[in-house]
Amino acid sequence: MPRIDSHVHAFPDRLALAVRAALEAAGPLEGSPLLPAVAERVREAGFDGAWILPYAHRDGVAASVNEWSAAEVPRYPWLVPGATFHPADEALPALVHRALVELGLRVVKLHCSVGSFSPKDPRLAPLWETASETGAPIVIHAGQKGFGDTAADELEDLPPVLEAYPRLRIVLAHSGHPATRRTLELMERFPNLHADLTPVWDRPVDLDAAGLDRFPGRFLFGSDAPNSPLAPATLEDRLTTLGVSHETRASIMGGAASEMVP
Numbered sequence: 001m002p003r004i005d006s007h008v009h010a011f012p013d014r015l016a017l018a019v020r021a022a023l024e025a026a027g028p029l030e031g032s033p034l035l036p037a038v039a040e041r042v043r044e045a046g047f048d049g050a051w052i053l054p055y056a057h058r059d060g061v062a063a064s065v066n067e068w069s070a071a072e073v074p075r076y077p078w079l080v081p082g083a084t085f086h087p088a089d090e091a092l093p094a095l096v097h098r099a100l101v102e103l104g105l106r107v108v109k110l111h112c113s114v115g116s117f118s119p120k121d122p123r124l125a126p127l128w129e130t131a132s133e134t135g136a137p138i139v140i141h142a143g144q145k146g147f148g149d150t151a152a153d154e155l156e157d158l159p160p161v162l163e164a165y166p167r168l169r170i171v172l173a174h175s176g177h178p179a180t181r182r183t184l185e186l187m188e189r190f191p192n193l194h195a196d197l198t199p200v201w202d203r204p205v206d207l208d209a210a211g212l213d214r215f216p217g218r219f220l221f222g223s224d225a226p227n228s229p230l231a232p233a234t235l236e237d238r239l240t241t242l243g244v245s246h247e248t249r250a251s252i253m254g255g256a257a258s259e260m261v262p
């Protein structure tokens with residue numbers, strides 16, 4: 001079974017350094033945030049691959065970030081290049097078509113807290129439509145209130161999208177931590193809802209083995225590298241401590257991600 005880190009961040013150099021500087025207000029981070037170092041660390045951490053998730057903090061950024069992703073990330077063949085969008089982007093339908101169809105970017109990241117928007121924003125409809133067709137999963141960091149946290153009521157913005165686009169696969173970043181009970185309820189209702197186990201800064205996602213065993217193939221490992229104070233090995237050890245089954249662990253550590261993006 002391949003080992004995939006499905007939540008890794010990389011950006012064009014200037015943006016990568018700006019994101020790093022902003023996050024270091026919360027505490028020190030190790031290693032360069034630039035793409036060559038990020039790519040190397042994926043291998044050093046023992047992964048066969050990673051999803052690279054750049055994100056747009058405002059409108060007008062996505063077009064150049066997506067061009068960068070398509071040009072630079074494939075230099076490292078073990079990485080899956082991602083796209084990003086902001087609902088206020090000009091000519092969003094054309095931008096989506098360019099990224100997902102012409103450039104063939106295979107995964108999308110939407111950062112609602114950094115970009116201050118909701119997934120139920122009607123301007124995102126062209127993204128849901130095109131991603132349903134190309135099969136690109138959409139990793140959504142939901143919630144706009146706290147430092148990376150998602151409130152249970154903010155998860156209510158997802159059902160309208162999951163219902164309207166049954167072929168669309170949404171990966172809820174951080175499993176909606178700390179509102180994880182609500183996440184499990186939504187996963188029960190919507191088979192197209194997946195979730196990643198990326199910590200929120202230094203706080204691991206609040207889920208136990210029973211919760212993780214309940215949805216085979218739908219939980220994904222994520223480290224938030226290079227912008228996490230926790231090493232991937234620490235996060236993986238936690239699965240052992242929780243006592244998840246061997247099968248669930250293999251799926252989390254890469255089986256599920258490699259099925260979603262072969």
Ligand SMILES: [Zn+2]
Nearest residue numbers: 007009198224
């Ligand atoms: Zn992240």
